[in-house]
Amino acid sequence: METVVKKRIKQVLKGDQDAYAEVVEIYKDKVFQICYRMLGNRHEAEDIAQEAFLRAYVNISSFNIELKFSTWLYRIATNLCIDRIRKKKPDYYLDAEVAGTDGLNMYSQIPSDTRLPEEDVESLELQEIIQREISKLPEKYRLVIVLKYIEELSLNEISETLDLPLGTVKTRIHRGREALRNQLRYV
Amino acid sequence: MKCPAEIILYMHEYLDEEISAEHEKELRAHLQNCKECQNHFHELKKTIALVQSTSHIQAPDHFTASVMAKLPKERHKVGVQRWFRQHPLLTAASLFLILMMGSLISSWDQDHQLSVSKQPNLVVQNDKVIVPEGEVVKGDVVVKNGKLEIHGEIDGDVTVINGEVINGEQYMASAGKVTGEIEEVNAIFEWIWFHIKNASKEIINVFDADDKDTDKEK
Ligand SMILES: [Zn+2]
Numbered sequence: 001m002e003t004v005v006k007k008r009i010k011q012v013l014k015g016d017q018d019a020y021a022e023v024v025e026i027y028k029d030k031v032f033q034i035c036y037r038m039l040g041n042r043h044e045a046e047d048i049a050q051e052a053f054l055r056a057y058v059n060i061s062s063f064n065i066e067l068k069f070s071t072w073l074y075r076i077a078t079n080l081c082i083d084r085i086r087k088k089k090p091d092y093y094l095d096a097e098v099a100g101t102d103g104l105n106m107y108s109q110i111p112s113d114t115r116l117p118e119e120d121v122e123s124l125e126l127q128e129i130i131q132r133e134i135s136k137l138p139e140k141y142r143l144v145i146v147l148k149y150i151e152e153l154s155l156n157e158i159s160e161t162l163d164l165p166l167g168t169v170k171t172r173i174h175r176g177r178e179a180l181r182n183q184l185r186y187v
Numbered sequence: 188m189k190c191p192a193e194i195i196l197y198m199h200e201y202l203d204e205e206i207s208a209e210h211e212k213e214l215r216a217h218l219q220n221c222k223e224c225q226n227h228f229h230e231l232k233k234t235i236a237l238v239q240s241t242s243h244i245q246a247p248d249h250f251t252a253s254v255m256a257k258l259p260k261e262r263h264k265v266g267v268q269r270w271f272r273q274h275p276l277l278t279a280a281s282l283f284l285i286l287m288m289g290s291l292i293s294s295w296d297q298d299h300q301l302s303v304s305k306q307p308n309l310v311v312q313n314d315k316v317i318v319p320e321g322e323v324v325k326g327d328v329v330v331k332n333g334k335l336e337i338h339g340e341i342d343g344d345v346t347v348i349n350g351e352v353i354n355g356e357q358y359m360a361s362a363g364k365v366t367g368e369i370e371e372v373n374a375i376f377e378w379i380w381f382h383i384k385n386a387s388k389e390i391i392n393v394f395d396a397d398d399k400d401t402d403k404e405k
Binding site: 014017018020021024025028029031032033036042046049050053054057058126127130131134145149150155170173174177178180181184185187 | 195196199202203227230231233234235237238239240241242243244245246247250251253254255257258259273
């Protein structure tokens with residue numbers, strides 16, 4: 001698949017705009033998925049996923065053709081997601097970590113409506129619950145969990161995509177798993 | 188709780204499939220005897236299974252079309268320029284055909300007058316241009332609507348349009364007499380081609396001049 005993609009990218013570099021459609025077609029679901037899992041809503045996810053493809057196109061000449069295109073594209077997409085989440089933050093502070101609660105965030109401490117009452121758990125679709133709990137993770141943990149367990153990237157690929165040392169990626173995955181364990185243990 | 192702190196770490200090493208045989212042995216041994224850690228480990232594995240169970244969602248149907256519609260249009264122009272740069276001959280041909288076709292065809296039809304490039308030692312007789320024996324003509328010689336007889340030497344290219352080069356055994360034998368290339372142009376398409384080639388040479392020069400950086404990148 002990477003070879004087809006590289007062929008198309010070379011065409012795009014030569015000015016063949018239409019060749020880009022196939023590149024979008026190949027990666028649209030994966031990019032959309034990352035954005036959806038990060039942002040938790042389809043509308044925003046579509047917005048950001050399109051923006052990611054647009055940025056990739058405009059900056060295509062800076063892409064090193066020797067590298068994996070997906071890694072580069074996912075990096076653009078994840079950066080855009082993080083930006084979007086940070087812009088929303090002043091309104092919510094949901095992702096702010098509370099001192100001394102490793103991996104937990106304010107959500108865990110907000111009572112009533114934002115926290116799922118146990119009796120409602122069963123009435124919700126399991127899918128929704130999981131997505132909801134993923135959304136509650138601090139973004140840096142959410143990101144690695146999504147890339148690892150939903151996009152199924154290897155630890156090395158995640159490290160390349162996020163431009164983070166492998167050790168940092170591992171630590172974040174460990175903490176992300178622990179945080180999620182706490183959130184999903186009663187499901 | 189008396190559980191060693193590293194047991195949790197070993198669980199994560201196990202989940203990342205990066206656990207050493209030694210650690211794995213230790214982890215298994217501990218889990219045999221510790222309900223609490225067993226439970227913790229089970230919850231971690233359940234968590235992963237739950238996350239992995241989320242169905243893969245797909246981008247909306249119109250997604251690709253929307254992206255394509257948003258791409259900046261000016262890139263297209265850049266693309267066209269790039270195409271021209273990579274195909275100077277075709278570019279020259281199309282430009283030439285568009286701009287010059289009309290006037291060129293009429294000039295081919297109407298212009299039957301003998302004309303020749305201006306070199307002092309060329310001799311013109313009726314429809315014939317002669318390079319006299321012992322003479323050396325400097326520069327390119329172009330003869331239109333006439334014949335060219337070479338007895339002496341030409342230090343340059345020879346182009347004969349709508350005519351011919353006369354020389355005992357064709358000009359092959361007189362290769363020594365013409366230092367450059369000899370070309371006969373006798374049909375309308377050759378005539379056009381002759382112009383295209385000249386035009387594209389010029390265009391290539393123009394692009395080469397402003398495109399040296401691109402070449403280096405390749
Ligand atoms: Zn234990």
